[in-house]
Amino acid sequence: MDVSNILASNTAKYQSITVEKETPLEVDPGLLLVSDLNPIDEESYASNLEEHLQSLARDGVQALLGSLFSLPTQRSDEGPLAQLPPPTTAIPRAKPLPKPKPLTKWEQFAKAKGIQHRTRDKRVWDEERQDWVNRWGRDGKNKQVEEQWITEVPANADVDFDPRKAARDERKARVTKNEKQRLANVSRGQGATNPRKAEIEKTLASSRISTASMGKFDKKLEGEKKMRGVKRKFEPTEKSLEAEKATSLALLSRMDSDAKKVRREGPKEEKVLNERKAVRFASKGRGGVALGRETARGKGKRTKGKR
Amino acid sequence: MRPLTDDESRAVFEKLANYIGKNLIHLIDRPDGAYCFRLQKDRVYYVSEESMRLAISVARPNLVSLGTCFGKFSKSGKFKLHITALDHISQYAKYKIWIKPNGEMPFLYGNHVLKAHLGRITEDTPEHQGVVVYSMNDMPLGFGVTARATVDTRKLDPTSIIVFHQADVGEYLRDEETLF
Numbered sequence: 001m002d003v004s005n006i007l008a009s010n011t012a013k014y015q016s017i018t019v020e021k022e023t024p025l026e027v028d029p030g031l032l033l034v035s036d037l038n039p040i041d042e043e044s045y046a047s048n049l050e051e052h053l054q055s056l057a058r059d060g061v062q063a064l065l066g067s068l069f070s071l072p073t074q075r076s077d078e079g080p081l082a083q084l085p086p087p088t089t090a091i092p093r094a095k096p097l098p099k100p101k102p103l104t105k106w107e108q109f110a111k112a113k114g115i116q117h118r119t120r121d122k123r124v125w126d127e128e129r130q131d132w133v134n135r136w137g138r139d140g141k142n143k144q145v146e147e148q149w150i151t152e153v154p155a156n157a158d159v160d161f162d163p164r165k166a167a168r169d170e171r172k173a174r175v176t177k178n179e180k181q182r183l184a185n186v187s188r189g190q191g192a193t194n195p196r197k198a199e200i201e202k203t204l205a206s207s208r209i210s211t212a213s214m215g216k217f218d219k220k221l222e223g224e225k226k227m228r229g230v231k232r233k234f235e236p237t238e239k240s241l242e243a244e245k246a247t248s249l250a251l252l253s254r255m256d257s258d259a260k261k262v263r264r265e266g267p268k269e270e271k272v273l274n275e276r277k278a279v280r281f282a283s284k285g286r287g288g289v290a291l292g293r294e295t296a297r298g299k300g301k302r303t304k305g306k307r
Numbered sequence: 308m309r310p311l312t313d314d315e316s317r318a319v320f321e322k323l324a325n326y327i328g329k330n331l332i333h334l335i336d337r338p339d340g341a342y343c344f345r346l347q348k349d350r351v352y353y354v355s356e357e358s359m360r361l362a363i364s365v366a367r368p369n370l371v372s373l374g375t376c377f378g379k380f381s382k383s384g385k386f387k388l389h390i391t392a393l394d395h396i397s398q399y400a401k402y403k404i405w406i407k408p409n410g411e412m413p414f415l416y417g418n419h420v421l422k423a424h425l426g427r428i429t430e431d432t433p434e435h436q437g438v439v440v441y442s443m444n445d446m447p448l449g450f451g452v453t454a455r456a457t458v459d460t461r462k463l464d465p466t467s468i469i470v471f472h473q474a475d476v477g478e479y480l481r482d483e484e485t486l487f
Contacts, residue, residue, distance in 0.1 A: 241341040
C-alpha cells in the first residue's frame with residue numbers, strides 16, 4: 001500500500017509547524033510576545049488584507065507555540081505546565097520615576113557654594129593612646145573630656161563647677177540641636193509651609209485690596225508679585241443633561257423649602273407702630289434727622305418763651 | 308459657554324420665580340426634549356440640548372448667541388431678565404395684567420403702567436410681584452413689578468403707577484445691538 005499520497009494530502013491540509021521568514025521572528029516566551037520585524041508584503045496587503053493579517057497572526061502564534069513546547073515542563077494536576085524563562089524584552093515602566101529626595105538645608109547650602117561632600121572616617125587617630133578610636137559611640141572621642149579621670153578646672157570657675165557635667169551638657173545640646181534640624185528638614189521636605197509666613201502673606205493680601213479702589217490704583221513696589229485669586233472651577237459643558245436637571249430641581253426644592261421656612265417664622269415682629277412710616281409722617285417726608293433738628297430747635301424756643 | 312454655578316442658577320431661578328412661580332419646573336423638566344441654561348459672556352441662554360452640543364465646538368470668542376437669551380448678569384452678580392425671555396415667561400405667568408389700547412404705546416416706549424391704562428388684572432396680586440403685561444387682545448407686551456396690591460389699586464387716582472416697567476417688546480428696537 002502506498003501511503004505517500006495520503007501523506008502528501010495531509011501535509012497539504014496542515015501547514016508546516018516551522019515558520020520560515022526572511023528575518024526570523026523574535027520570540028520572548030517570558031512575556032508570550034512575538035515580534036515580526038519583516039517588512040510588510042505590499043502585494044498581498046493590497047490584494048486581500050484580511051487574509052494577509054490572518055497569515056501573519058498564524059505565523060506569529062505558530063512560532064510562539066513552537067517556542068512554548070520547547071520549554072522545560074513541570075507536572076501538575078491539569079497536565080504539564082511550561083516554565084517560562086524570565087522576559088528579555090524591556091517594557092517601559094508603569095510608574096513615573098521616583099522624585100529626587102528633597103535636599104536638606106545644609107545640602108542646599110553646599111550645592112550653592114559648590115562644597116563637595118566628604119565622607120568622614122568613623123574612627124580618628126588618638127595621639128595619646130597611639131591608637132584609632134571611635135569618633136562617637138562606645139569610647140568615642142567626643143566623650144573624652146567627660147570620661148577622663150582628671151580634668152583641669154579654669155581659674156575663674158565657680159565653686160560648684162563640674163567640668164564633666166559641662167562637657168556632657170554641651171555634647172547633649174549638640175545632639176538635640178541636630179535632631180531639631182533633622183525634623184525641620186523632614187517637615188520642609190514634605191512641603192510644610194511656615195505658619196507665620198502664611199499668616200503674613202494672608203494679611204498682606206487682604207491689606208492690598210483694602211483701599212477704596214480695591215488696590216487697583218496703588219503704587220506698585222519693586223519686585224511685588226501679582227496677587228493670585230481663587231481659581232474658580234466650573235462643571236463641564238458636555239456633562240449629561242440628566243444630572244444637570246437633577247441638580248437644578250434639587251436647587252429649586254431647596255429654594256422652595258427656604259421660602260417656606262421664612263413664611264413659617266413669619267415676618268419679623270409685626271408691631272403696631274411702624275416706625276419708618278411714623279417718622280415719615282411726622283417729618284412730612286423729610287426724614288428722621290430733620291425731625292430731630294426741628295424738635296431740638298422747638299425746645300430751645302420754648303425755654304426762651306418761659307424766661 | 309458653561310453651565311451655571313450654584314449661585315448663578317439660584318439668582319436666575321429666583322428672578323424667574325418672581326414671574327412664573329412654581330411653573331419654573333416646567334422650564335427645567337420639559338417633556339418635549341432636554342433644555343438647559345448656559346452662560347456665555349455674562350449672558351444666560353436657554354438652549355435645547357441639541358443646539359448646546361453643536362455650540363460646544365464653537366470657540367468662545369466666535370460664539371455670538373445660542374438658543375434664547377434669558378438675561379444677563381451684571382458685574383455685581385445680579386441677574387437681569389431680558390425681554391427675549393418673554394415668550395417663556397408669558398407661557399407660564401402666574402399674575403397677569405392687561406392694558407387698554409391707549410396705554411400700549413406709552414408702555415412700549417419704556418414708561419410705567421398707570422392706573423388709567425389698566426384694563427384687567429389678576430385677582431389677589433400682591434405688592435411687588437412680577438407680572439406679565441398683555442394688550443387687551445392677549446398679546447404679551449412685556450413684564451414689570453406691581454407697585455400696589457390689587458386691592459389697593461381701587462383707591463388710587465388714575466395717574467398713579469400700578470406696574471413698574473421692567474422690560475417691553477419695544478426693546479427689540481431700542482436695544483437691538485445689546486439685547487441678544
